Amino acid sequence: MAASLHLIGVKTPSYVGGWRRSSFPSRLRFSTSLSLDSSILYNKLIGSSCSSSTFPKAACRKATVPVALLDNDNHEKPSENEENLSIVMKFGGSSVATAERMKEVADLILSFPQERPVIVLSAMGKTTNNLLQAGEKAVSCGVSNVSQIDELSIIKDLHLKTVEQLEVDKSVITAHLDELEQLLKGIAMMKELTSRTRDYLVSFGECMSTRIFAGYLNKRGVKSRQYDAFDIGFITTDDFTNADILEATYPAVAKRLHGDWTSGHAIPVVTGFLGKGWKTCAVTTLGRGGSDLTATTIGKALGLREIQVWKDVDGVLTCDPNIYPSAKPVPYLTFDEAAELAYFGAQVLHPQSMRPAREGDIPVRVKNSYNPLAPGTLITASRDMSEAELTSIVLKRNVTMLDIASTRMLGQFGFLAKVFSIFEELGISVDAVATSEVSISLTLDPSKLWSRELIQQASELDHVVEELEKIAVVNLLQHRSMISLIGNIERSSLILEKAFHVLRANGVNVQMISQGASKVNTSLVVNDSEAEQLVRALHCTFFKDCDQSELDSRNVSENGSAKTSPVFAL
Numbered sequence: 001m002a003a004s005l006h007l008i009g010v011k012t013p014s015y016v017g018g019w020r021r022s023s024f025p026s027r028l029r030f031s032t033s034l035s036l037d038s039s040i041l042y043n044k045l046i047g048s049s050c051s052s053s054t055f056p057k058a059a060c061r062k063a064t065v066p067v068a069l070l071d072n073d074n075h076e077k078p079s080e081n082e083e084n085l086s087i088v089m090k091f092g093g094s095s096v097a098t099a100e101r102m103k104e105v106a107d108l109i110l111s112f113p114q115e116r117p118v119i120v121l122s123a124m125g126k127t128t129n130n131l132l133q134a135g136e137k138a139v140s141c142g143v144s145n146v147s148q149i150d151e152l153s154i155i156k157d158l159h160l161k162t163v164e165q166l167e168v169d170k171s172v173i174t175a176h177l178d179e180l181e182q183l184l185k186g187i188a189m190m191k192e193l194t195s196r197t198r199d200y201l202v203s204f205g206e207c208m209s210t211r212i213f214a215g216y217l218n219k220r221g222v223k224s225r226q227y228d229a230f231d232i233g234f235i236t237t238d239d240f241t242n243a244d245i246l247e248a249t250y251p252a253v254a255k256r257l258h259g260d261w262t263s264g265h266a267i268p269v270v271t272g273f274l275g276k277g278w279k280t281c282a283v284t285t286l287g288r289g290g291s292d293l294t295a296t297t298i299g300k301a302l303g304l305r306e307i308q309v310w311k312d313v314d315g316v317l318t319c320d321p322n323i324y325p326s327a328k329p330v331p332y333l334t335f336d337e338a339a340e341l342a343y344f345g346a347q348v349l350h351p352q353s354m355r356p357a358r359e360g361d362i363p364v365r366v367k368n369s370y371n372p373l374a375p376g377t378l379i380t381a382s383r384d385m386s387e388a389e390l391t392s393i394v395l396k397r398n399v400t401m402l403d404i405a406s407t408r409m410l411g412q413f414g415f416l417a418k419v420f421s422i423f424e425e426l427g428i429s430v431d432a433v434a435t436s437e438v439s440i441s442l443t444l445d446p447s448k449l450w451s452r453e454l455i456q457q458a459s460e461l462d463h464v465v466e467e468l469e470k471i472a473v474v475n476l477l478q479h480r481s482m483i484s485l486i487g488n489i490e491r492s493s494l495i496l497e498k499a500f501h502v503l504r505a506n507g508v509n510v511q512m513i514s515q516g517a518s519k520v521n522t523s524l525v526v527n528d529s530e531a532e533q534l535v536r537a538l539h540c541t542f543f544k545d546c547d548q549s550e551l552d553s554r555n556v557s558e559n560g561s562a563k564t565s566p567v568f569a570l
């Protein structure tokens with residue numbers, strides 16, 4: 001008789017029994033809350049700004065937040081009958097890429113006169129990428145060449161052109177542009193770009209976009225006020241480039257935004273993506289796409305009615321449109337489905353962004369700022385699953401997989417613990433896991449985008465393998481992809497049956513399968529080279545939107561491998 005134990009984890013910035021959170025495979029993570037000394041947090045809540053005073057900061061200004069604020073249960077919640085802030089509207093880089101787009105976003109916000117929104121913005125267009133690129137170039141270009149870095153010119157031109165076209169006073173960004181150049185010269189001088197400096201560097205994008213946009217709303221006669229998230233209580237871990245929001249954030253943010261709103265109604269325009277490290281007091285970032293998390297954090301902090309995330313697509317789609325252009329919007333999702341989808345690689349939502357929304361039970365609506373009339377996707381705690389089968393297919397490329405077989409005998413205990421303690425020691429995050437009595441297959445987490453570079457460095461991987469080889473036989477498999485099938489728990493057998501039919505028809509052998517306790521997701525690991533084609537075939541089959549004449553099962557040999565070109569779908 002076999003018993004199965006499901007441990008469902010909540011990704012909290014926590015340390016459990018000495019194991020760092022990030023080393024837990026997502027399926028084995030425990031839920032616990034971080035307990036921090038409130039007197040320390042008290043001294044750290046308020047402080048940095050985008051001005052030169054922040055870089056690179058070692059100490060915080062004196063605290064100005066009362067201790068009572070740190071009690072999350074008692075934090076200041078707006079009363080029901082006031083004219084309180086009602087929703088969050090987050091606009092991503094694609095929505096505010098140009099002056100024209102900023103005008104359209106302002107029109108869109110003003111087309112909801114009944115709402116009193118908090119606005120969260122990302123950096124304009126590709127500014128974050130340009131800042132990162134400029135930083136990389138500064139490391140090796142020499143101080144005297146910094147002014148000639150192409151990406152710096154692109155950033156300057158875009159922001160100066162935008163203020164000019166919106167007729168906003170350019171002084172809202174000139175100090176930032178000057179400081180940005182100084183920072184790049186500092187990097188050139190040091191010939192080094194640390195993750196802390198990198199976070200500070202990219203923060204200029206959000207700091208500038210929000211200043212321009214708030215300036216523009218004010219110019220149009222709509223009273224608004226710009227906020228740097230790290231100045232209003234977004235307290236994070238000190239994991240630069242991928243920080244986690246700490247609990248103290250919620251009361252602090254509520255206090256500040258609600259307090260300011262009640263003392264004079266001005267639409268808050270808040271920088272997405274940024275926070276402040278609780279020990280270092282330096283600017284941190286929440287991982288790529290982190291503005292979604294900023295939005296849901298504000299939604300929960302203020303107990304708002306709805307969180308709107310405005311993108312450049314008609315909502316969460318059945319598949320990445322770059323792989324399958326005719327992917328369809330998914331009208332409804334649960335928080336669980338959306339979280340799995342995001343965690344397993346759908347770029348459309350930040351992997352951690354569903355957590356505050358789920359905790360606060362606040363609906364999240366994903367909408368298209370280029371097509372506001374499209375209904376978008378509504379994400380809530382539960383939904384009618386009676387018709388649901390497969391919801392979405394997600395592809396995560398360039399995954400590294402490890403097969404680890406114990407050198408000991410069957411029935412040994414402590415093997416899993418030893419394996420995961422090695423990942424703990426090396427600070428490497430594990431993604432999906434499949435185990436047998438004497439072996440483990442696992443994938444390394446590429447969702448932490450910047451630290452992803454780490455695990456792709458041959459030396460890092462060699463080190464992992466070296467350590468594991470002390471207790472096991474290890475096979476390192478690179479260039480793999482993970483295809484995740486997000487669907488209805490009640491129909492998992494049907495989903496798997498169809499999926500394996502498609503796999504066989506395409507002659508693809510699965511190298512690892514993993515299904516968590518939530519069962520809204522089954523992940524299949526295949527070769528990178530087979531993955532996109534397979535996703536398209538799966539999409540055709542599950543969403544019945546392809547030309548069935550492409551089906552040709554004669555191409556499949558007895559052992560399931562494709563004889564000629566792969567068949568498309570079943």
Ligand SMILES: Nc1ncnc2c1ncn2[C@@H]1O[C@H](COP(=O)(O)OP(=O)(O)O)[C@@H](O)[C@H]1O
Nearest residue numbers: 092093094311312313316317319320346347348
């Ligand atoms: N399942 C999916 N549904 C919708 N978009 C997806 C999906 N998978 C990948 N994407 C990509 O995510 C992009 C939107 O996310 P993102 O670029 O972060 O938006 P923004 O910068 O506006 O916040 C889309 O343009 C699309 O290319």
Ligand SMILES: N[C@@H](CC(=O)OP(=O)(O)O)C(=O)O
Nearest residue numbers: 092093122128288289290291
């Ligand atoms: N600007 C940051 C944060 C962000 O959320 O961006 P976007 O909303 O455009 O994905 C990034 O590019 O990662």
